[in-house]
């Protein structure tokens with residue numbers, strides 16, 4: 001699902017190469033393996049779909065773009081320090097480019113004090129049954145990774161804990177990585193019953 005991958009739609013300014021150090025990185029690795037096994041983080045257009053992030057005192061930590069979330073390593077995590085939606089510049093620390101959806105994660109963390117973790121997967125089954133499951137959905141489709149899509153996601157998410165990104169995938173918002181991961185699993189299980 002989603003459009004063809006054409007690279008990142010923002011510029012990353014690296015402030016250093018240090019890898020983030022946080023116990024939640026192991027948690028994200030565990031969820032990556034779990035959700036990959038369910039087929040929700042498929043290989044797509046030369047990379048791997050989906051991304052996961054959590055908020056920390058310096059900004060947020062997000063998975064690197066295109067890496068296999070089924071077997072994440074510490075090098076696959078990037079510390080995002082800041083993002084500017086006007087200049088489309090992201091300040092980061094790490095070894096790899098942050099996920100192409102970094103701007104959307106930034107906007108959610110900025111607008112939602114209640115959200116500390118975001119899990120984005122490509123759950124075609126949940127998307128197919130979105131109406132039956134009464135899932136909130138973005139109104140319009142926008143190309144991935146753009147400021148327009150980030151704005152659309154933040155607007156549609158409201159105070160919801162789960163959002164269908166039309167024509168693309170789904171996002172779960174949690175107080176913790178565990179909560180966001182559980183939400184993805186719960187909706188997927190419900191969709192499987194239909």
Ligand SMILES: [Zn+2]
Nearest residue numbers: 049050168169
């Ligand atoms: Zn995606």
